[in-house]
Amino acid sequence: MGDDTLRCRIQYINDLDPFVSTNNREPLKPLVYSLALHRPIGDQIPDIIRQLRAPHKSGDAALQVSPSASGDLGSYLDSDLTLYEQPDELQILQADP
Numbered sequence: 001m002g003d004d005t006l007r008c009r010i011q012y013i014n015d016l017d018p019f020v021s022t023n024n025r026e027p028l029k030p031l032v033y034s035l036a037l038h039r040p041i042g043d044q045i046p047d048i049i050r051q052l053r054a055p056h057k058s059g060d061a062a063l064q065v066s067p068s069a070s071g072d073l074g075s076y077l078d079s080d081l082t083l084y085e086q087p088d089e090l091q092i093l094q095a096d097p
Contacts, residue, residue, distance in 0.1 A: 005034040006083060008093050012054040012061075035083055037090070042079030065089045067096050 009030035031051060036044060046058045054061070065074035075089060083090050 004037055006037060006090070006093055007032055007034050008096065009033075010048060010052065010063075012052050012056065035093075037084045038082050040080060040082055041077045045079065065092050067092055 010033045011030040033048060033051060035041075041063055042058075045061050045063070048054075048063070049056055049058060049061060062079065063077040065077065066072070067074060074092060077083070077086060077089055083093075
């Protein structure tokens with residue numbers, strides 16, 4: 001991990017229309033991605049969407065911290081802030097193998 005980035009696994013759940021029963025809401029295999037620590041999360045979402053080939057638009061997407069060890073869904077990252085400005089979530093991501 002560089003001083004300005006954090007490598008983590010990312011994936012998406014297709015929840016564009018949760019009321020359609022034919023949607024496969026299971027997440028795809030995660031990709032390794034380097035999040036910039038000092039760049040707002042919202043500025044990074046369009047690139048993340050492209051990397052994942054997700055069907056979402058950047059205005060309809062959010063990042064949620066989900067530590068792999070617990071399997072629980074955690075809090076959402078604030079898209080207006082940098083990851084560095086969200087120390088609790090940053091600590092969770094840094095501790096994830």
